[in-house]
Amino acid sequence: MDFALTGEQEALRDTAAKYLADDRGAGDGRPWTEVDDLGWLDAELGTVELALLAEQLGWARSPSPWWATVGLAGPALRAAGRPVAAPATLAWAWENGPDTLAEAVAAARRPTVTDPAATGARSSTGTDSAAAAVPSSTGDVGRGGTPSTHTPGVGCAVAADGTLTGRAIRVPHAVDAVDLVVAASGPYGVELRLVDASAVRVTPAGAGGQALDPSRPVSTVELTGVPSTLLVAADAAADVLALTRRRAGALLAAEAVGVAARALARAGGYAATRTQFGAPIGANQAVAHPLAECYGQVETARSLAYRAAWTVDAEPGRVADQAVLTASVAAREAALSACEAAIQTYGGSGFTWEQPLHHWYRRAWWLATFDGTVADVRAELAGLLLDD
Amino acid sequence: MDLRDSAEEAEFRAGLRAWLAGAVPVTTGPDGAPPQGRWGDIEAVRSYTRALHDAGYAGLTWPAEHGGRGLSPAYQAIYLEETARAEATEHIGVIGLGMVGPTIIACGSPEQRAWYLPRILTGEIIFCQGFSEPEAGSDLSAVRTVARRDGDELVVTGRKVWSSYAHLADHCLLLARTDPGQRRHRGLSCLLVDLRSAGVTVRPIRQMTGEAEFAEIEFDEVRVPLDAVVGAVDDGWRVAMTTLAHERGTFGFTLTARLDVAFRRLVATAKARGRDTDPLVRDQIAARYVELEGLRWTNRRGLAALARTGVPGPETSVIKLRWSQAHQRLTSLAVQLLGGDAEPDGWDPYWRHQMLRSRANTIEGGTSEVLRNLVAERVLGLPRSY
Ligand SMILES: Cc1cc2nc3c(=O)[nH]c(=O)nc-3n(C[C@H](O)[C@H](O)[C@H](O)COP(=O)(O)OP(=O)(O)OC[C@H]3O[C@@H](n4cnc5c(N)ncnc54)[C@H](O)[C@@H]3O)c2cc1C
Numbered sequence: 001m002d003f004a005l006t007g008e009q010e011a012l013r014d015t016a017a018k019y020l021a022d023d024r025g026a027g028d029g030r031p032w033t034e035v036d037d038l039g040w041l042d043a044e045l046g047t048v049e050l051a052l053l054a055e056q057l058g059w060a061r062s063p064s065p066w067w068a069t070v071g072l073a074g075p076a077l078r079a080a081g082r083p084v085a086a087p088a089t090l091a092w093a094w095e096n097g098p099d100t101l102a103e104a105v106a107a108a109r110r111p112t113v114t115d116p117a118a119t120g121a122r123s124s125t126g127t128d129s130a131a132a133a134v135p136s137s138t139g140d141v142g143r144g145g146t147p148s149t150h151t152p153g154v155g156c157a158v159a160a161d162g163t164l165t166g167r168a169i170r171v172p173h174a175v176d177a178v179d180l181v182v183a184a185s186g187p188y189g190v191e192l193r194l195v196d197a198s199a200v201r202v203t204p205a206g207a208g209g210q211a212l213d214p215s216r217p218v219s220t221v222e223l224t225g226v227p228s229t230l231l232v233a234a235d236a237a238a239d240v241l242a243l244t245r246r247r248a249g250a251l252l253a254a255e256a257v258g259v260a261a262r263a264l265a266r267a268g269g270y271a272a273t274r275t276q277f278g279a280p281i282g283a284n285q286a287v288a289h290p291l292a293e294c295y296g297q298v299e300t301a302r303s304l305a306y307r308a309a310w311t312v313d314a315e316p317g318r319v320a321d322q323a324v325l326t327a328s329v330a331a332r333e334a335a336l337s338a339c340e341a342a343i344q345t346y347g348g349s350g351f352t353w354e355q356p357l358h359h360w361y362r363r364a365w366w367l368a369t370f371d372g373t374v375a376d377v378r379a380e381l382a383g384l385l386l387d388d
Numbered sequence: 389m390d391l392r393d394s395a396e397e398a399e400f401r402a403g404l405r406a407w408l409a410g411a412v413p414v415t416t417g418p419d420g421a422p423p424q425g426r427w428g429d430i431e432a433v434r435s436y437t438r439a440l441h442d443a444g445y446a447g448l449t450w451p452a453e454h455g456g457r458g459l460s461p462a463y464q465a466i467y468l469e470e471t472a473r474a475e476a477t478e479h480i481g482v483i484g485l486g487m488v489g490p491t492i493i494a495c496g497s498p499e500q501r502a503w504y505l506p507r508i509l510t511g512e513i514i515f516c517q518g519f520s521e522p523e524a525g526s527d528l529s530a531v532r533t534v535a536r537r538d539g540d541e542l543v544v545t546g547r548k549v550w551s552s553y554a555h556l557a558d559h560c561l562l563l564a565r566t567d568p569g570q571r572r573h574r575g576l577s578c579l580l581v582d583l584r585s586a587g588v589t590v591r592p593i594r595q596m597t598g599e600a601e602f603a604e605i606e607f608d609e610v611r612v613p614l615d616a617v618v619g620a621v622d623d624g625w626r627v628a629m630t631t632l633a634h635e636r637g638t639f640g641f642t643l644t645a646r647l648d649v650a651f652r653r654l655v656a657t658a659k660a661r662g663r664d665t666d667p668l669v670r671d672q673i674a675a676r677y678v679e680l681e682g683l684r685w686t687n688r689r690g691l692a693a694l695a696r697t698g699v700p701g702p703e704t705s706v707i708k709l710r711w712s713q714a715h716q717r718l719t720s721l722a723v724q725l726l727g728g729d730a731e732p733d734g735w736d737p738y739w740r741h742q743m744l745r746s747r748a749n750t751i752e753g754g755t756s757e758v759l760r761n762l763v764a765e766r767v768l769g770l771p772r773s774y
Pocket residue numbers: 285516517518519520521522524525526527549550551552553602748751752753754755756757758761774
């Protein structure tokens with residue numbers, strides 16, 4: 001039992017911190033190629049390593065689509081033996097359902113509703129040109145070889161020729177993506193398919209500066225008969241989606257810790273130097289104690305986020321699910337509290353646009369409401385704790 | 389980073405689990421609820437202590453030369469997890485094992501180590517901690533109890549308060565002023581005092597729960613040999629800080645283990661009272677779980693820092709603070725679950741007692757305000773506020 005980071009993990013983290021330190025201004029994106037050059041897309045990186053990077057990106061409040069690429073699209077691309085290289089994302093929420101990743105996993109697990117008339121009609125879907133291109137383990141074999149006529153609740157349909165039609169909602173970083181992974185209903189259940197993002201219509205939500213966090217844009221994505229390639233067939237899609245959910249959740253928890261730690265560091269620095277009534281404001285317990293409380297929140301959240309990341313690879317399944325939900329609650333709350341405490345510590349200047357705290361606060365809110373609220377996460381956790 | 393037990397740790401855990409399955413005395417309170425006070429059945433605690441020692445589970449982290457097992461704190465963590473899971477009681481000498489013993493190991497003389505340490509392990513002598521006084525609580529350096537030099541002896545006069553388990557204890561680690569000419573933390577000494585000495589009076593203090601788990605200790609010209617001083621005479625502040633570091637540091641595992649037991653009892657009560665389907669209750673139970681897990685894994689992270697650098701990581705400074713809040717919220721929630729039940733059983737008085745007892749958590753062992761001061765100054769680098 002050893003909770004210490006290895007030398008390599010520390011080096012990865014420190015290099016990331018150094019690289020991100022000269023990222024001037026919150027909206028200042030870096031060229032995508034640098035992310036690849038840094039090795040942040042390497043297949044060898046485990047979830048703990050990715051979490052350390054996510055934490056640093058949260059600290060810097062980076063606008064990079066890295067999280068969507070490795071967290072959301074990565075598991076499906078890797079399962080299909082494809083490289084993770086270009087910016088990518090995942091569409092799992094559809095206008096007519098499912099809404100959350102949890103619901104998408106559930107939809108993918110649901111047995112397909114079979115139409116007796118269609119039984120044995122596998123050849124009708126065998127025309128999928130993409131099916132031949134993927135290894136047989138993730139091939140288009142379906143569950144028991146029985147096709148369905150009803151889509152099991154995923155609002156995007158795969159046509160016989162492999163084209164996709166549907167309206168995806170709240171797709172993170174769709175505006176940046178080159179590769180779009182799509183959870184769609186095929187004849188044997190939910191499949192994961194790859195689409196060229198330039199072939200879809202992307203409409204950013206909250207355009208014109210109204211977005212909660214413009215550095216983490218979400219969009220509506222319209223697919224109208226767009227060609228696609230099979231990545232993960234119906235027999236494996238549920239597991240890959242479940243892994244995606246854990247992986248993405250663990251990375252967001254780590255990112256939230258980075259956001260919280262940065263806000264707290266700024267607040268601590270300001271409280272030690274800003275003088276009123278002849279003394280630094282941090283000499284007042286009314287200022288200092290909330291920051292001490294935040295420190296406790298940040299550190300316990302950090303422990304949970306690292307532990308969650310570790311379980312994603314080491315104890316996949318229920319242990320990891322529970323650990324990720326736990327870390328999500330703690331880290332989301334820590335990020336919001338730390339940003340709010342920091343804004344209050346800064347006084348009037350904390351309320352200005354010029355003081356960049358609001359960028360972290362916006363990210364904290366984005367994190368707090370991503371794929372469900374903190375209360376939703378606690379409700380799911382309660383189910384694991386109380387219902388069996 | 390590997391959060392699994394190593395092969396040796398797994399073996400230790402399995403052995404302990406098997407031992408606990410046979411050794412834990414079944415101590416129940418009224419109507420199937422757990423006993424209220426930790427020391428409700430003192431004889432059971434004594435015999436469990438002897439069994440623990442005989443099986444080699446007392447002083448796991450103490451050096452082998454002092455009667456311990458010389459194991460790393462990771463084993464202590466496993467021990468606490470497993471004893472919590474088995475709902476076992478604790479070694480009778482919690483203060484001796486967790487605070488006074490480590491202080492003697494760190495600062496004591498060879499003679500003190502040889503005499504006290506084995507007896508602490510067996511539970512033969514039981515220590516209490518005599519630091520707080522009526523005029524010296526958070527500001528410990530204000531102690532007024534004096535230990536006046538008289539030949540080879542010190543003559544102690546003064547009054548200590550809130551000393552936990554002093555009514556069970558036969559020895560006290562006492563903080564007293566040996567140099568009346570010095571002020572604040574200079575001129576203090578730490579003494580190992582036999583409470584059966586002439587001139588010592590222990591008066592239990594009734595606490596808000598109704599019981600008397602702590603006491604006032606009066607010293608009236610009590611003669612203590614000079615070699616009872618731990619460390620150098622007048623260097624007691626450093627020694628006392630060693631003790632408190634143990635109280636606030638590795639003690640986190642003990643606190644978390646107790647919270648773990650409490651959480652499982654909370655879930656059992658919620659189910660027994662049919663409240664586990666109420667969405668608000670479910671939300672609160674999940675919140676309490678997140679707090680428990682945050683403490684559990686922060687303890688372990690601190691342990692990794694300790695193993696590598698010899699000092700616990702700064703994050704451990706928040707464990708006692710957050711544990712006290714988590715425990716208070718948990719017991720408050722439990723009491724609220726009781727409300728709707730028309731037929732109270734043993735769990736009603738149990739939880740009400742726990743709820744009242746938990747109010748002390750943010751006071752004992754350093755108040756939450758004092759702990760926040762420490763974090764603000766030492767970790768966040770803010771100026772001193774007082
Ligand atoms: C159940 C229990 C068991 C105990 N067991 C022991 C024991 O075994 N041995 C022992 O020696 N002592 C023991 N204590 C005593 C405990 O350590 C003290 O009660 C505690 O340190 C506070 O001291 P005080 O009671 O004098 O309160 P005070 O120090 O007078 O504090 C009163 C209030 O003022 C606040 N305050 C004080 N100074 C500051 C400051 N600088 N900044 C902000 N707020 C401040 C405190 O937080 C508190 O809210 C025990 C106490 C309890 C409740």
